Amino acid sequence: MKGRRGVRPLAPVRVTRTTAETNVSVSFRASIGEAPRVEIALDEPLVAHAVATFATWARVDLKLRAKGDLDHHVVEDAALALGRAIRTSLGEAPRHRIGDAIVPMDDALVQVVLDLSHRPHYQSSGSLPPLFDHFLRTLATEAQWTLHVRVLSGQEGHHLAEATAKALALAFLAAAKPYVGLRSRKGAPDWTVEPAW
Secondary structure: OOOHHHOOOOOOEEEEEEOOOEEEEEEEEEOOOOOOOEEEEOOOHHHHHHHHHHHHHHOEEEEEEEEEOOHHHHHHHHHHHHHHHHHHHHOOOOEOOEEEEEEEEOOEEEEEEEEOOOOOEEEEEOOOOHHHHHHHHHHHHHHOOEEEEEEEEOOOHHHHHHHHHHHHHHHHHHHOOEOOOOOOOOOOOOOOOOOOO
16 A cells, blocks of 8 residues: 555564574554554563553554563564564655654653664663663664663653653654655665675
8 A cells, every 4th residue: 555645654564583592473564443453472561561552652553472581582582573573664665764752651751762764773861671771772773773762850660661662652653754755965875785706
């Protein structure tokens, strides 16, 4: 399905990642119903809640199932699979590219600034829960985002994670909007990749 003037919306995609340590599957698409369909099977409850919150606020249908040996491995590989799914879903179609949001959650106030730049970078300030912070870093790297998270106030880990997830979703919605044209002075790169030797 094409969007306005042939600009491609989020495409449905399924990604699986299997290693000796983990087994992860992700299905991702723009929500086609009145409310997003979100199913998260991830044993780390704070990260699972944050991912579900992101999907709901970003208005995407998301099924994520991840199991494995250690919480760290499962969370990291879930972030890799989700990042790959989002990057694939976005494709190379022109987007607004940059989005930002500030979201409160009780004592927490968090700002997220996102650039769908294909220039992976993650920066956070403040005390996000460590495993959630690692999830965001891995997600940004695999999705090839420049992602900045600023904790403006707050100490409670759950509130910080939820405010961050909501702010990330709102920033993603703004950045992923189709854009007619190209947001770069250098133009679209012309790549050639071929076998050598």
